[in-house]
Amino acid sequence: MSTTPSLLRELNGLNVLVVHPQDNELRVVSSHLQRIGCVVQHCWPVPEALPATDVAILAVEMEQRDAILALCAGLGEDAPPIIAIVGYENPSMLQLLLETRPAAVIERPLKPFGLLTQVLMARVAWKRKVEMLDQIRQLQVKHSSVSKISMAKTLLMLRHGYGERDAHKRIQRDAMSQRCSMEAVAETIIEQHSHPP
Template structure:
């Protein structure tokens, strides 16, 4: 995995949000030597480039509100974020935590520290993304199981079936209609709710 991540750094699209000073120029040059495809951005943009896989941002306390507007509502698909800092005082570190940075690069910029932290941030980002996918898959499965349980209960109540017979009925109907059991369960629930609503109105 680490070797694969290192290989993927070559050609990786990186957005560098940093003043075009000596440190900013050095940062972009180091990234390009690593093989990254860099976009230097300044002043602070109102949005992150959707093509960016990684974002490095200069953490300045006077830009706190604008930085948080950029990153506080981060989504799982958003790029890996690295914070570039000069000081390690509490307010700076608090801002680093609030914006969701996965690694920190200290000024003055050094090639070794940059590569290490870039690799670390990318690795953590990939792990978080994969974990998010697994969680969403489990949530969908749980929701589907709950729908099937509810549909079984409806069939048991309305048709006098046993739990096993209700399950087999859902399974066989789903196969016959060539749809998933979850889809059929949802249809049973919707039909039951419509009929119940109609009965209440009548």
């Protein structure tokens, strides 16, 4: 697990997109981010898609509701974390915030420590999420491979009278002789036995 100093060092050079109206608050946010070493970009109004960035800070404004929802709906599971800036609480704003699904929320008036904390926590949470998604993908690939090998063994056992151990050895032997994976051999066996004899 990373230590706090190494996490703070990671903020140096971090690309941060600030989606915010051109006003004094934008200058304050940009100044704080630059002070901790972030590379800041700015855009407004809300874009249709996020450009390449590490973190996005989004001013959640009711007049931009449709654009905000369209942007968030188009984000993939590996999209950078979004930190929402909100100014007041009412049912409409809370609903928009829930639909936006930000990684963190900063309430106005902004405080430098709060901004730093939320950027850091959002980035840490995003990295954990990406690692977890990668592990899930690896498990899905492994599960698919194991399922194919298991199906191929079952076919060899049913069609050729192999025992389970012999069926496994046959697939291993073919993989070694053909210099390919056991999964590739299993796929060939499944394809060859896909039609009844």
